Amino acid sequence: MSYFDKIEQIQYEGTTSDNPLAFRYYNPDEIILGKRMEDHLRFAACYWHNFCWNGSDMFGIGTFDRPWQTPGRSTRTSKA
Numbered sequence: 216m217s218y219f220d221k222i223e224q225i226q227y228e229g230t231t232s233d234n235p236l237a238f239r240y241y242n243p244d245e246i247i248l249g250k251r252m253e254d255h256l257r258f259a260a261c262y263w264h265n266f267c268w269n270g271s272d273m274f275g276i277g278t279f280d281r282p283w284q285t286p287g288r289s290t291r292t293s294k295a
Contacts, residue, residue, distance in 0.1 A: 269277030
C-alpha cells in the first residue's frame with residue numbers, strides 16, 4: 216500500500232526529457248560503484264514535516280490546510 220497510490224510511479228527519462236514529472240538524472244537501475252543508484256539513494260519522507268506540521272514559522276500562523284487536523288474531528292475519521 217502506498218500513501219500516494221493514485222499517482223503513477225515517476226520514471227527515468229534522461230537529461231533530454233521535457234517532462235516535469237520525470238527523473239532526468241536519477242536512474243534507479245544505473246550501477247554506481249557496484250550498487251544500483253536506487254540502493255545508494257533511498258527516498259524517504261519525514262512524517263512530522265510532511266503530514267503533521269501546520270506551516271507555522273517565525274513570521275506567522277500555519278498556512279497549510281490539513282483537513283485531518285480540523286478541530287473536533289474524531290481520530291477514527293482522521294485515519295480514514
